[in-house]
Amino acid sequence: MEVLVILVPLALGLGLVGLLGFLWSLKSGQYDDLEGAAWRAIADDEPAREPPLD
Amino acid sequence: MQATRDFSHYVRDIGSGVRHIDLAVEGVSCAGCMSKIERGLSAMPDVTLARVNLTDRRVVLEWKQGTLDPVSFIDRLAELGYKAYPFETAGAEAAEAKQSRFLLRCLGVAAFATMNVMMLSIPVWSGHAGDMIPEQRDFFHWLSALIALPAAAYAGQPFFRSAFAALRTRNVNMDVPISIGVMLALGMSVVETLNHAEHTYFDAAIMLLTFLLVGRYLDQSMRLKTRAVAGNLAALKAETATKFIGADEISEVPVEAIKTGDIVLLRPGERCAVDGTVIEGRSEIDQSLITGETLYAAAGHGTAIYAGSLNISGTLRVRVSAASEGTLLAEITRLLDNALQARSRYVRLADRASRLYAPVVHATALLTMLGWVLAGASWHDAIVTAVAVLIITCPCALGLAIPTVQTVAAGAMFRAGVLLNSGDSIERLAGVDHVIFDKTGTLTLPDLEVMNAADIPEDILRLAGRLALASHHPIAAAVARASNASSPLAGAVEEPGQGVRGLFDGVEVRLGRPSFCGAEQLAHDSLSLDQEASMVAFSMGEARYLFAVRQALRPDAGAMISALSKRHIAVEILSGDREPAVRAAASALGISEWRAGVTPADKIARIEDLKSRSFKVMMVGDGLNDAPSLAAAHVSMSPISAAHLSQATADLVFLGKPLAPVVAAIDFSRKALHLMRQNLWLAVGYNLLAVPIAISGVVTPLIAAAAMSGSSLLVMLNALRARRVAPGGA
Numbered sequence: 079m080e081v082l083v084i085l086v087p088l089a090l091g092l093g094l095v096g097l098l099g100f101l102w103s104l105k106s107g108q109y110d111d112l113e114g115a116a117w118r119a120i121a122d123d124e125p126a127r128e129p130p131l132d
Numbered sequence: 133m134q135a136t137r138d139f140s141h142y143v144r145d146i147g148s149g150v151r152h153i154d155l156a157v158e159g160v161s162c163a164g165c166m167s168k169i170e171r172g173l174s175a176m177p178d179v180t181l182a183r184v185n186l187t188d189r190r191v192v193l194e195w196k197q198g199t200l201d202p203v204s205f206i207d208r209l210a211e212l213g214y215k216a217y218p219f220e221t222a223g224a225e226a227a228e229a230k231q232s233r234f235l236l237r238c239l240g241v242a243a244f245a246t247m248n249v250m251m252l253s254i255p256v257w258s259g260h261a262g263d264m265i266p267e268q269r270d271f272f273h274w275l276s277a278l279i280a281l282p283a284a285a286y287a288g289q290p291f292f293r294s295a296f297a298a299l300r301t302r303n304v305n306m307d308v309p310i311s312i313g314v315m316l317a318l319g320m321s322v323v324e325t326l327n328h329a330e331h332t333y334f335d336a337a338i339m340l341l342t343f344l345l346v347g348r349y350l351d352q353s354m355r356l357k358t359r360a361v362a363g364n365l366a367a368l369k370a371e372t373a374t375k376f377i378g379a380d381e382i383s384e385v386p387v388e389a390i391k392t393g394d395i396v397l398l399r400p401g402e403r404c405a406v407d408g409t410v411i412e413g414r415s416e417i418d419q420s421l422i423t424g425e426t427l428y429a430a431a432g433h434g435t436a437i438y439a440g441s442l443n444i445s446g447t448l449r450v451r452v453s454a455a456s457e458g459t460l461l462a463e464i465t466r467l468l469d470n471a472l473q474a475r476s477r478y479v480r481l482a483d484r485a486s487r488l489y490a491p492v493v494h495a496t497a498l499l500t501m502l503g504w505v506l507a508g509a510s511w512h513d514a515i516v517t518a519v520a521v522l523i524i525t526c527p528c529a530l531g532l533a534i535p536t537v538q539t540v541a542a543g544a545m546f547r548a549g550v551l552l553n554s555g556d557s558i559e560r561l562a563g564v565d566h567v568i569f570d571k572t573g574t575l576t577l578p579d580l581e582v583m584n585a586a587d588i589p590e591d592i593l594r595l596a597g598r599l600a601l602a603s604h605h606p607i608a609a610a611v612a613r614a615s616n617a618s619s620p621l622a623g624a625v626e627e628p629g630q631g632v633r634g635l636f637d638g639v640e641v642r643l644g645r646p647s648f649c650g651a652e653q654l655a656h657d658s659l660s661l662d663q664e665a666s667m668v669a670f671s672m673g674e675a676r677y678l679f680a681v682r683q684a685l686r687p688d689a690g691a692m693i694s695a696l697s698k699r700h701i702a703v704e705i706l707s708g709d710r711e712p713a714v715r716a717a718a719s720a721l722g723i724s725e726w727r728a729g730v731t732p733a734d735k736i737a738r739i740e741d742l743k744s745r746s747f748k749v750m751m752v753g754d755g756l757n758d759a760p761s762l763a764a765a766h767v768s769m770s771p772i773s774a775a776h777l778s779q780a781t782a783d784l785v786f787l788g789k790p791l792a793p794v795v796a797a798i799d800f801s802r803k804a805l806h807l808m809r810q811n812l813w814l815a816v817g818y819n820l821l822a823v824p825i826a827i828s829g830v831v832t833p834l835i836a837a838a839a840m841s842g843s844s845l846l847v848m849l850n851a852l853r854a855r856r857v858a859p860g861g862a
Binding site for chain 2: 082086089090093094096097100101104109110111112113114117118120121
């Protein structure tokens, strides 16, 4: 059971990192435009010309 | 005099020579638009940032200070095919956005704590039968306390604050039992941990907060979305005023940049965007948006003029006055204040439920404790059991029952073209059994229309439209709209007060007063057919045509009135307009109850009269004169074209030309209220099952956690049904 000494702080630490990551992403405005973000993920970076209209 | 567009009011300096502006953009709907706009704007030299927000339909622009002018961005967007206008976040929207972020932060903290406490709780729950030793259990309890206590102190703020605010005014709302439940659960768990006891409720308390915050956040983000859309619509109206910046020099500036004392120019065909007094010029003005009166009023030196008035014939100079100076406005403000005070007495369904719920639950807990003491249990065990009763009845599902339905119903209404101004409007709207419509601008459309366009040969209509483009007169504008003409007739001349004339293929064409076109006889004959219309004549050589122009009824008004009566809702018209005009509209729509020439005070009196006979009255109106009655009614609605004050006062705002959103809103709200009640009963029923188990003292934290998430899920799933209503009303 000595393994708890490592595992419990590790688990809490990971959780805390997740929380801090969330708070950072919130602060940097990543939840301001959820619809746009969904499209940006699949958009091409710098297309050479206008994409054809579908 | 040459006007320039000046948007410097909206530009912010964000340091190191970089300028920032927010634009509202119309028609951005897909990823294609997003990349088109971003690439189009980034290609301009000196632009450092161009980012589209697809959710809010806005663009953020930053550029190096220098040659670039905001006007060039708007022109560039127009080239790309998008109408854009600078945008300033209004106070209400900024507050909603801040609250939304705060709730999301609370939710993040609560969710983090829940996951970690659960990670510690599950071994404790499953370890009882196995090899977990008491020291390990205590250790896990202490860790849980370490996570749950600070997290609850932070994430519980929205509930604690609201509960405290309610208690201070000697009221009870849903947050009071929630706060008491959470605090007692945490407090008892700490005591139990100190006593090396088997059960603690850290997990239940923090999970409760997480669930409730999900509900609150969804509700809040729906409201924020509505505000953003309303803000964009307001910005895209592009209300500008032509301000004198020198004796003879004018500049077109946004209305927000106009201050009291400024002098603005009002040309024929322009809608006044400010309140003020005429200091020079003579004209006729159309005040139908303010008073409902469709006859033009004369304006000259000293005439008070209100935002929303349409200038018809002459050019006016107006000195801008403070909002409350005008006598009409002062009277309306006074009536409005009284009416708003009366309305704040409405008690929300959630608060009514908690007024019943809180005493019953707390009494049950107290009786449980006393009962166990009398039955011979120790004080400690009795208190633990009583707290378990409070935890299991803690209104997790109750707290979610209403916000989740509200969120789903508000989303459905949003898609039907209705924006919600106030949170409790859904439940108030559901009870409506009497609807009062204003006529001008509500049952009718605010703009003038050519009524007999279909009877006129297409080429004649087109030619008349091209001629009409030479004039600013609102009636000419209506003819131009009806014809879809886009190229003005070259060489057309406007004769003020008479009409426009020009040459087409060597033949003289005229558009204007019947006398100007030699069509008096024709006009005399037609006037008997439609007395409310303004007649405008068109002549080409010897041929004469007549256009009947007036405010048309909304296209589906008749169908919607009968849809309302099918739902057993009484309909009546209260209008500030003259009797013949109101009578004509009422008979066209088959409404038997109507009053004409009604003052704002009369409207309120009528509403109070209906209220005293226990009718639930909805007021639908748009004029400035309707604002007090919008506030006095049980619930109120405005079209998006309404005067600012009315729009801000109304509980709901509907978009577009049809009247259908009014009926759709009633249907959705009835369904929503039904589901809210159902959800409350579901939650109460769940508690009725769980309470006997809690009273008997066999509730473990595992049972509490399962009961809580089970009932919350049930309530959330039931709320999803608010998305749809049966055709023809529920």
